[in-house]
Amino acid sequence: MNSTVNVCIVGGGAAGLFLAANLPASVRTIIVEKTSNLGKKLLLTGGGRCNFSHRGSAEELLQHYHGAGRRLLRPALRAMSSGKLLDLFSEMGLASEVDADGRVFPLSERASDVLTTLRRQIELSGHEILRESRVNSVSRLPQGLFKTRYGSSEIVSRFVVMATGGCSYPATGSSGDGYALARKLGHTIIRPEPALTDLRITDFVLSGLAGVSLRHAGLVLKRKGETIARKIGELLITHHGLSGPAVLNLSGYVQPGDCLNASFTVISEEELKRCLINASCENGSRHLITVLSQLEVPRSLLLRLCDLAKIDHTKHISQLTREERRKIALLLCNMEFVIKGKGGFDSAMVTRGGVNLGEVNPKTMESKLVKGLYFCGEILDIDGETGGYNLHAAFATAYLAARHITRS
Numbered sequence: 001m002n003s004t005v006n007v008c009i010v011g012g013g014a015a016g017l018f019l020a021a022n023l024p025a026s027v028r029t030i031i032v033e034k035t036s037n038l039g040k041k042l043l044l045t046g047g048g049r050c051n052f053s054h055r056g057s058a059e060e061l062l063q064h065y066h067g068a069g070r071r072l073l074r075p076a077l078r079a080m081s082s083g084k085l086l087d088l089f090s091e092m093g094l095a096s097e098v099d100a101d102g103r104v105f106p107l108s109e110r111a112s113d114v115l116t117t118l119r120r121q122i123e124l125s126g127h128e129i130l131r132e133s134r135v136n137s138v139s140r141l142p143q144g145l146f147k148t149r150y151g152s153s154e155i156v157s158r159f160v161v162m163a164t165g166g167c168s169y170p171a172t173g174s175s176g177d178g179y180a181l182a183r184k185l186g187h188t189i190i191r192p193e194p195a196l197t198d199l200r201i202t203d204f205v206l207s208g209l210a211g212v213s214l215r216h217a218g219l220v221l222k223r224k225g226e227t228i229a230r231k232i233g234e235l236l237i238t239h240h241g242l243s244g245p246a247v248l249n250l251s252g253y254v255q256p257g258d259c260l261n262a263s264f265t266v267i268s269e270e271e272l273k274r275c276l277i278n279a280s281c282e283n284g285s286r287h288l289i290t291v292l293s294q295l296e297v298p299r300s301l302l303l304r305l306c307d308l309a310k311i312d313h314t315k316h317i318s319q320l321t322r323e324e325r326r327k328i329a330l331l332l333c334n335m336e337f338v339i340k341g342k343g344g345f346d347s348a349m350v351t352r353g354g355v356n357l358g359e360v361n362p363k364t365m366e367s368k369l370v371k372g373l374y375f376c377g378e379i380l381d382i383d384g385e386t387g388g389y390n391l392h393a394a395f396a397t398a399y400l401a402a403r404h405i406t407r408s
Contacts, residue, residue: 005030005128007155007405008148008157010178012038014403015377016392019398021092021121029127030157030353032150033173034134039115040172041165045391046103050111052096052395053082053104054388064389066252066352069382076396077404085395090122103388129172138162138181146372159372159405161404163398164396166351166378167192178379179354183211188356190381194348195252196390198243199260202338205308210239213297218263219246221253229253235262237301249385251342252352260337264305265295269333276317276325284318288328292318297332305331350390354381365401374401 005028009016011032023029031038045051054061058077062070082104086096095107106113122129133150138160148155164178179189217235221228233246241262244347250260265272271297275278279291288311292302307314309327311320320328347349355375359368367373376397384390 004156008155009161011163013165015394015398017118018395020127021118022402025125031129032133035173036132042316043111048104049109050114051103053392055098055102065384068357072357075363076400080396080399093118161374162271163377165395167345168348168351188351192351192353195352195383196248196349197251197343199241199342200340201241202340209237212237212270220261222259245386256341264297264334269329271324272329276392282317287314287319289313324325350383352383365405376401
């Protein structure tokens with residue numbers, strides 16, 4: 001099948017769908033998706049609840065993205081604030097809610113409702129969707145048009161938008177295809193690597209506690225004694241190491257061999273030692289585990305740390321030696337792990353790297369090298385923290401591209 005349209009969108013994920021949903025019926029559009037289903041990765045976000053944004057001003061949101069991504073995203077986030085995104089979805093018929101942490105979810109807490117809303121809007125606009133259609137090449141025609149080939153068919157269009165995603169969760173279709181297409185059109189690709197992924201720990205001594213989580217853990221990443229980054233948040237113990245939002249947000253900075261110091265409680269090492277001394281003075285007959293349980297640390301973790309410190313958890317608090325207080329406080333407040341590596345693309349939530357941001361106009365998402373070519377979403381070298389920031393970036397960059405295409 002050969003077609004002639006205004007816009008060809010390569011990729012039927014969050015960015016591609018949102019872009020098509022914001023293009024009027026007069027701008028005839030085709031989405032070309034290589035898998036049989038649209039928005040596979042979108043359906044996985046937020047544990048299936050779809051945390052698609054985060055409350056905050058443009059400047060507040062920008063603080064949760066890394067490196068040069070902040071410069072590129074500033075115009076997009078100013079054009080598409082979290083409030084405006086909620087209003088746009090509301091106009092499409094999707095109600096949303098903001099939780100206590102500022103994360104935005106559909107009111108139904110079903111990611112499928114976000115996908116259904118976007119598909120319905122695209123259908124209302126009369127845009128076409130091609131499934132199971134892998135794009136082989138995108139090339140320029142002498143008339144300033146583009147030819148997009150898929151299988152034995154082709155699409156001729158005035159504009160092409162690359163919304164193919166990155167390399168994370170390749171089972172959903174995000175396998176980096178767009179990088180090759182962009183490179184052939186003259187663009188530079190910053191080496192993709194996993195981001196927002198778990199950490200694997202050398203000789204991990206907490207493997208037996210897989211599934212245990214803490215709501216407020218403190219993490220400090222160090223390299224050759226120098227502090228690289230700090231994060232506070234939820235922590236999850238796995239069979240091979242550590243995960244959870246605090247770890248995911250730190251993972252983009254990690255290199256094998258780095259040291260990670262973890263605090264499982266909100267008080268400092270010195271404060272904990274003082275608390276143990278005070279507890280001994282107040283009622284020295286209480287067992288150590290009874291006193292430690294007041295820290296709101298899971299009991300299974302407390303028992304394991306006592307074992308590692310070689311301290312009987314039933315020991316009376318008054319019988320603790322100074323060295324034992326030091327050991328248990330160190331493990332609870334400043335336990336050191338050596339990082340073996342981090343999870344690969346199969347477990348990474350997003351990709352760091354992609355199309356060089358210096359080659360893209362931040363005000364329009366149009367290529368600076370090829371007129372009429374646009375990029376939006378994870379194919380760009382932008383990545384943010386967990387909490388709705390990456391989906392918001394996909395929607396915001398798609399919105400800018402849609403707005404510029406409509407006005408062109």
